[in-house]
Every structure is written in C-alpha cells, then in structure tokens.
Amino acid sequence: MLKDYKGACHIHTEYSDGSIPVSDVIKSAQDAGLDFVILSDHNTFLPKQDGWEGWHDDLLVIVGMEASPRRDGHLLALDTQPLTDNRYVNSEKYKYMTSKDCLDDVVSNGGTAFIVHPLGKRKISFSIILQAWHDWEHNGFAGIEIWSYMHDWIDDLKLSNLWHFYRNPNMQIKGPDPELLSLWDGLGQKRRVAGISGLDAHYRKIPFTKKPFFTYEELFKTIRTHVLLESDLAKSDEAIQSVCDAHKEGRCYVSFDLLADATGFNFFAYSGDRTYYMGDEVFNIEKKIHFRIKSPHLAKIKLLRNGKIYSESEGTSLEFSSAEKGVYRVEAYMEGRPWVFTNPIYVR
Ligand SMILES: [Zn+2]
Numbered sequence: 001m002l003k004d005y006k007g008a009c010h011i012h013t014e015y016s017d018g019s020i021p022v023s024d025v026i027k028s029a030q031d032a033g034l035d036f037v038i039l040s041d042h043n044t045f046l047p048k049q050d051g052w053e054g055w056h057d058d059l060l061v062i063v064g065m066e067a068s069p070r071r072d073g074h075l076l077a078l079d080t081q082p083l084t085d086n087r088y089v090n091s092e093k094y095k096y097m098t099s100k101d102c103l104d105d106v107v108s109n110g111g112t113a114f115i116v117h118p119l120g121k122r123k124i125s126f127s128i129i130l131q132a133w134h135d136w137e138h139n140g141f142a143g144i145e146i147w148s149y150m151h152d153w154i155d156d157l158k159l160s161n162l163w164h165f166y167r168n169p170n171m172q173i174k175g176p177d178p179e180l181l182s183l184w185d186g187l188g189q190k191r192r193v194a195g196i197s198g199l200d201a202h203y204r205k206i207p208f209t210k211k212p213f214f215t216y217e218e219l220f221k222t223i224r225t226h227v228l229l230e231s232d233l234a235k236s237d238e239a240i241q242s243v244c245d246a247h248k249e250g251r252c253y254v255s256f257d258l259l260a261d262a263t264g265f266n267f268f269a270y271s272g273d274r275t276y277y278m279g280d281e282v283f284n285i286e287k288k289i290h291f292r293i294k295s296p297h298l299a300k301i302k303l304l305r306n307g308k309i310y311s312e313s314e315g316t317s318l319e320f321s322s323a324e325k326g327v328y329r330v331e332a333y334m335e336g337r338p339w340v341f342t343n344p345i346y347v348r
C-alpha cells in the first residue's frame with residue numbers, strides 16, 4: 001500500500017514578488033499540517049543556494065523555480081541536482097527567452113518542467129496578462145498544472161464583484177478548467193503527462209484593509225497535491241527526490257482539501273498478478289483490467305476514459321472492469337463541488 005503525503009506547490013516568496021520571507025511560508029505550512037511545500041520564485045533558485053531546501057522539523061521544503069519569460073508561457077522547473085556550477089542561480093536570463101528555449105534549457109540541465117497556468121489569463125482591469133502555453137507538441141515537459149487556486153479564483157473576477165470575491169474566496173473555486181482537462185486528456189493519449197496543482201500564492205497587502213489578500217496559512221488548506229510513496233517520507237536525503245519523482249511520474253492526485261482532507265483517496269488497478277497506480281502505463285493487458293477507487297469520505301466518484309464518463313457512483317468506493325485501451329482517471333465531487341482529480345492509469 002502506498003503512503004499519502006500532502007503538499008502545496010507554486011508559492012512565491014520575497015525572493016521574487018511574494019513579499020513574504022521563506023521562514024513565514026514554513027511556519028504557515030507547518031500550521032496547516034502540510035508534509036511538503038514547493039517554492040517557485042520567478043527566475044531564481046536563490047532560496048536553494050541560501051540553504052532553505054530540506055527539512056524544517058516535519059516539513060520538507062523543495063525549491064523549484066518559475067521560469068517566466070515576459071511575453072510567453074511560464075513553467076515550473078524542479079531540479080534535484082546540487083547547484084554546483086551556479087547554472088540556475090539568478091536565472092534572470094529566462095525573462096528574455098522564449099518559453100520553448102526556457103524548457104529546452106531546463107531539460108538539458110537535467111531538470112523537470114511543468115507548464116503552469118497553461119491557458120494563460122487576460123484581465124486588463126487588474127493588469128494581468130499571462131500568455132498561454134502553445135507548444136503542445138513539445139515532449140520535454142513532464143506535466144502541467146491542472147488546477148491552480150489563484151487562476152480558478154480570478155476567472156470570474158470583475159471590479160463589480162471584487163469585494164465579494166475578497167470576502168469569500170473559497171466559494172469562487174470551481175475546479176479545473178474543462179478546456180484544460182480536455183487538453184490534458186488529449187495529451188495523455190499520446191504520452192504520459194502528469195497533472196499537478198498550484199496555488200500561485202503571492203502575499204499582497206491591500207491598502208486600508210486588515211486582512212491581506214490570502215494569507216498563506218489559509219491558502220495551504222485549500223488545493224493540494226497528494227503524492228503516493230512506497231516508503232516513508234523519512235528525514236532522508238532521498239525525500240526531495242521521491243517527492244519530485246512522484247510529481248514527474250504522476251503518482252499523485254490533486255484535491256481541494258478545504259472540503260475534506262482527501263488523504264487516503266486511492267485509485268489503482270490490477271490485471272493478472274500486477275497492480276498499477278496513478279501515473280502507471282499498462283501495456284498488453286491480459287483480458288481485462290480491474291479498477292478500484294476508494295475514498296475516505298462520501299463523494300460522487302466518476303471514472304473517466306479519454307475524458308468521457310465511463311462509470312460513476314455515489315459512495316466511498318467504485319469498482320469497474322474494462323478490456324478497452326484508454327486514459328483512465330478519476331474525479332470526485334463533494335456536494336456538487338470539485339474535490340479530487342487523480343492522475344490517469346494509461347492502458348495502451
Ligand atoms: Zn506565472
């Protein structure tokens with residue numbers, strides 16, 4: 001049985017435009033009960049060079065970097081190698097490169113890349129102009145951010161509802177964009193592409209208000225990625241590598257834990273004497289593959305094949321057998337609200 005560890009990804013600090021020190025991020029993550037956080041300051045790995053990566057009591061801090069070219073799509077880079085040659089430290093150059101060149105650079109240096117906020121965003125009234133990713137044929141990225149808290153929240157934001165959105169942020173969370181999910185389902189039919197979550201947390205004080213726009217402690221209770229590991233996330237040197245590998249291989253799921261902590265949610269399959277987990281590719285199945293879904297809470301569980309609902313039920317489990325090839329993944333809803341989105345099991 002795999003072990004479930006939860007964490008938050010895509011977090012900005014004062015190393016770029018987050019205006020919050022890493023020590024405060026750590027404190028908030030510990031208070032929210034997270035097992036790990038992945039920092040992603042813009043175009044810099046400096047927090048890594050400054051020694052923030054590693055264990056802080058029971059919290060594992062992983063320093064990633066958001067390569068954010070000025071006029072192109074953005075990507076999260078994870079690199080578990082030591083920064084011996086300073087190749088990434090202060091990666092200001094990424095600002096002026098194309099996203100394709102950034103991706104090639106990260107991959108050729110042995111890093112892992114995830115496309116973040118892949119559809120981009122345009123909100124002229126709030127001076128937000130983010131370019132969408134466009135090079136979907138490129139097979140250098142390991143995964144994409146399928147659900148981002150800030151980008152979900154901002155989707156229907158207007159000047160007229162700003163106060164309401166500010167007061168009730170979590171009520172605005174609608175789930176991963178259907179257009180993005182369908183793009184992901186399409187990519188999965190060609191190759192394995194992991195789906196991860198992000199917060200895109202930027203700590204901002206607003207003039208004349210007591211409460212900042214999203215405290216990190218509140219954000220850390222919302223959308224998380226749960227990684228599934230074979231061994232304990234012990235305080236070892238391999239911990240960073242195992243969490244990064246689980247992201248890269250899609251051995252993880254994304255959940256809106258504010259509704260209920262999804263720890264223990266499980267989607268696996270077996271065929272013959274082999275068991276397959278999220279992110280696994282299955283080749284040449286013997287007759288049939290049997291899917292099993294288990295939920296720690298009552299939910300509406302949907303098994304999808306190539307993006308279409310294949311089987312669904314209300315409860316804490318779902319079992320289904322199939323002889324068809326396809327990309328199988330699970331969505332779960334709680335009282336009509338989006339809760340869990342798993343990575344697929346690919347039957348080739
Ligand atoms: Zn970005």
Ligand SMILES: [Zn+2]
Pocket residue numbers: 010012066200201
């Ligand atoms: Zn960001």
